[in-house]
Amino acid sequence: MENIITVNNLVKHFGQLKAVDDITFAVKKGERFAFLGPNGAGKSTTIKILTTLLSPDSGEMKLNGFNPISEQDKVRQSFGIVFQDPSLDIELTACENMTYHAVLYGVPREVRDQRTKELLDIVDLWNRRHDLVKTFSGGMKRRLEIARGLLHHPKIFFLDEPTLGLDPQTRNQIWEYIRNLNQKEQTTIFFTTHYMEEAAKNADRIAIIDNGKIIIAGTLKQLLEKTNTQDLETAFLKLTGREIREEGAGSLDRARQSMQIRRGR
Amino acid sequence: MNAIYILWLRQLKRYWRARSRIIGALANPLLFLIAFGFGFGPIFERAGGGDYINFLTPGIIAQSILFTSIFTGIEIIYDKQFGFLKEILVAPVSRINIMLGRTWGGATIAVVQGIIVLLLTFVVGFQLNTILGILPAILIMALTATLFAAIGTTIASLMDDMQGFQLIMNFFILPTFFLSGALFPLDDFPTALKIVAAINPLSYAVDALRYFLVGTTYFGINIDIMVLAIVTVIAVSTGAYFFRKIQIK
Numbered sequence: 473m474e475n476i477i478t479v480n481n482l483v484k485h486f487g488q489l490k491a492v493d494d495i496t497f498a499v500k501k502g503e504r505f506a507f508l509g510p511n512g513a514g515k516s517t518t519i520k521i522l523t524t525l526l527s528p529d530s531g532e533m534k535l536n537g538f539n540p541i542s543e544q545d546k547v548r549q550s551f552g553i554v555f556q557d558p559s560l561d562i563e564l565t566a567c568e569n570m571t572y573h574a575v576l577y578g579v580p581r582e583v584r585d586q587r588t589k590e591l592l593d594i595v596d597l598w599n600r601r602h603d604l605v606k607t608f609s610g611g612m613k614r615r616l617e618i619a620r621g622l623l624h625h626p627k628i629f630f631l632d633e634p635t636l637g638l639d640p641q642t643r644n645q646i647w648e649y650i651r652n653l654n655q656k657e658q659t660t661i662f663f664t665t666h667y668m669e670e671a672a673k674n675a676d677r678i679a680i681i682d683n684g685k686i687i688i689a690g691t692l693k694q695l696l697e698k699t700n701t702q703d704l705e706t707a708f709l710k711l712t713g714r715e716i717r718e719e720g721a722g723s724l725d726r727a728r729q730s731m732q733i734r735r736g737r
Numbered sequence: 738m739n740a741i742y743i744l745w746l747r748q749l750k751r752y753w754r755a756r757s758r759i760i761g762a763l764a765n766p767l768l769f770l771i772a773f774g775f776g777f778g779p780i781f782e783r784a785g786g787g788d789y790i791n792f793l794t795p796g797i798i799a800q801s802i803l804f805t806s807i808f809t810g811i812e813i814i815y816d817k818q819f820g821f822l823k824e825i826l827v828a829p830v831s832r833i834n835i836m837l838g839r840t841w842g843g844a845t846i847a848v849v850q851g852i853i854v855l856l857l858t859f860v861v862g863f864q865l866n867t868i869l870g871i872l873p874a875i876l877i878m879a880l881t882a883t884l885f886a887a888i889g890t891t892i893a894s895l896m897d898d899m900q901g902f903q904l905i906m907n908f909f910i911l912p913t914f915f916l917s918g919a920l921f922p923l924d925d926f927p928t929a930l931k932i933v934a935a936i937n938p939l940s941y942a943v944d945a946l947r948y949f950l951v952g953t954t955y956f957g958i959n960i961d962i963m964v965l966a967i968v969t970v971i972a973v974s975t976g977a978y979f980f981r982k983i984q985i986k
Contacts, residue, residue: 520985523827524827525823525826525827525984525985526984526985544829545829545830545831546829548827548828548829549829551827553827555820555823555824557820557823558819558820559820559821559822559823559824560820560821560824561747561751561821561824562819563750563751563754563755564747564750564751568750571743572743572747573824573828575739575740575742575743576740576743576825576828576829576830577828577829578739578829620824
């Protein structure tokens, strides 16, 4: 099968830190690809470069046949994304979030209305479509983000820790939607997660990145054979060590802090 | 074009839903108008300055436009923190259009706010020079609002959180307001402050509003419009430049 994402010798520094250190990999069309690694390994940076939010220092990339540096708008039209932190406008309704997304991506009105209904039905939010997003639970927000990311029929769907902080029921449900979608529309799924059983269960192929380098890639079976282990979690720990990684406060943490300061004033 | 429209619409919807903010934003200029208008009014008149409420009204409208438009620009920081900016930045829309949609959304809100303040001043006793002045005055409001919304966008592009907002308030917004001739005539300012007022774009907005609403001017209306237009073009270009440089870390 042909590759829909190819990355060759990608490098990105933040000051002295080599966040992405000469990585090369490819994702096949219609595949479910898990991109795993400890905190600060370079997962999110790689996704941000692929999705045009950051520019790399060097390296070559192709997404759906387009170059994320010189053909930004074509690349942007090709993918949908669910970010690690929420990215909805909580002062708008679910339906408005969908509509605004459709207009930004140039989806025609007839397609938009039909697709919105279809997707909100799938994620069980059709009855809540006129409610403000700020009244939604964490799981509902995530489901809405998934529906929104798929509105413009993307060829590739990026999910950066889509099930972080959700209960097992919601996680299962979300993966069911994603797998359905992958089968029905042949959407390529590129995801990161810290739940090893999620990756084992849902990925066709898995890559593990650490300290900015891809240390292994292949099917679950190949990974277990190469590392001589019984399950992905053991393999992961064997490859990346048991040391705990520290990460700087995320943007959401900073937002929360400053909200608290403002309230306290 | 559609993207500009939808981002403009988003600003308006959010504004309309935040009723408490609307009332809060109107209370401030009204307080100034009532406290200064009735407090200094008699002294101003005895000194031969004429009707102080009439003098003050254009200044207060300019104030409400200044505060509202800068704040709507700075709101991009909230979009950064609450993530919606990422959603916009991965969309296949040019950065210029995103910046313009936001700026005009903020400017529209500021103009609406300015018109409401104008209507309220009639209650306090403001007397319009001529009804024909209203439309040009609204156009001046729009120009001023675009100018300061773009400045707000520039500030927000350079800041990561709201921690620096007090600094912006005390070292930019308040001096711009107090040193603009909004509250007192510039004729009797000391020379040094006259120079400061002359490089302050809000002075020209106040002066132009005073020309169309009250019929008096300090710089001359042609100079007012020219300066406002040029500074607005510069501010929007600067805002667009810095907005393009926003990177999501």
